[in-house]
Every structure is written in structure tokens, then in C-alpha cells.
Amino acid sequence: MNDSVKVDVWSDIACPWCYIGKRKFEAGVAAFASTPNGAPVEVEYHSFELSPDTPVDFEGTEAEFLSGHKGMPVEQAQQMLDQVSGIAASVGLDYDFESMHHTNTVKAHQVIHLAKEQGKQLEMVERLFAAYFERGEHVGQDESLASLAAEVGLDPDEVRATLRDDSQLAAVRADQAQAQSYGINGVPFFVIDGKYGVSGAQDPAAFEQVLTQVVALRGSTPSDVAEAEQRSAEDAAADAEATR
């Protein structure tokens, strides 16, 4: 029963809820691992571009970008950003929207795939999130990405060549196709054991419960579970009707 649990995570580096959700998920995994039925959790990240038409460079603050993009006053945009920063702080993240370089993330996703090939994906994802949301570092330009990747042990020249040749672009597109086949429209999205989906930056307790539930369900197929759930719902409806 202590076989590892595989969790595939779809996210985008430029997604504020994805980094917050990452922290909450990690806390949930730690809580799950400490329970008697806990099991090792293997995590793999997958690419999802929220806004593929975003330019590599935007001159201005994030509030100005949001204001122009959404057609709202800068003050209102800033208020939203402040609110998200407050939520990020609640999970130990120090979002800095003033210093953020709004950018296209397709190259960052290619670097994540290169890192995965070398067993460094988790470190790369964390470094890119921190670069984008906390440290005001550019995650859309080749040189910056090469430098960030070197920090987690990748060869910067290999990163430059990868980005020049788009040699990991097919892997990015494959992830996106898989997301589409799963019906994933938003991120973060977590697929557990390849069968069960969890959407959004859930709280740690929810992740812990879901992992526990999935381990308990091993041996059942998703259709078994769905049928049982359907029967349960029908029974509940019949009971409600009978007591009317």
C-alpha cells in the first residue's frame, strides 16, 4: 500500500495561483507523508501557457499592464495585486509585482523540459517561479534563462542552444495536448495516479485528504468510484424524496 503516488501538475510560471498552489500542495504532501497511510509522492510538472500571445518584453509595471489589458484604472489593478501579494505572503512567498517582468513563458517551459531530462525539473520550476514573482528576474529572455538554469546545474550553453533551436518545443506542445485531452482549462491542475484530477490552489488539508483518498481507492477503477458515487447520490435523493 506504500507504493508511491504520482502527481502530474499542469502550471504556468506566470500564474500567481500556481506558485501559491505549489506551496499549499507541498504542505499537503508533507502532511500526507507523515500519516500512517502516507506514501512517497512523485511530482512531475507539465507545461500550460495561459497567454501564449504575451510579448517577451513589456515596458511598465504589472499594474500598468493589467490596467491596459483589462481596461481598468491603475489604482484598481494595484489593489488586486496587493491582495494577491497578501495571499502569497500567507504561504511564505514574497511577491514583488513592482519589479516583475511580464513576459511570454514558452521558453521557460522549454527550459523546464530540458531540466526534466537531467533530473532537475523540480529545482528549475522553483527557481523560475521565484525569479518571476519574487526577484524581478526575466524569465522570457535566453540569457536570463541560461543564467537561471545554470544556478540549478544545467549547462548554460546547452540552454542557449535549446532555446535557439526550439528543441524542447515539441515537449511543451505535447504537454498542452495532454492537458486538452484531459479537459484542463485552468491551472494549477493536479492529476493523481493518472486517474483523478484536482483543480486549483487548494488548501494543504484538501491535498492531504485527496492523496489519502486516492491511496484508499487503489484497486478501484475510476468508473467503479463514479458508479458508487452515482448510486450514493441517487440514494440520497430517494431518501430526501421519501421524507418530504
Added chain:
Amino acid sequence: MTDVRVDGSAEPRLQSDGQEARPALLTLVTPGGAPVCEGDSCFVPGAEGVWTEVPD
């Protein structure tokens, strides 16, 4: 402006019908939804009237 709480004490339940069902996945959901980003909007599903749009 937004309610980003997800009731952690609520039991996640299985939902196999309607819009939450994915073609190849059984979706585990928690009451109240959780923040997600879709396209250029980020919001809390189900929190009618308190959508929070933030940069993607």
C-alpha cells in the same frame, strides 16, 4: 473583494457528472472551489460576484 478560502475541513468528494468531469479523469472536488487561472483571468470558481482578475 475575493474569497479565496477553501474549507480545509470539508471532505473532498468525487464528482463524475456535469462540467467538472474530464474525459479521462475523475475529478476530486472540494466545496467552494479553489483559485485558478484561465487565459488572462485568475479567479475563484463559484465565488459569484467576487471574481478577482489578476495578471496571468
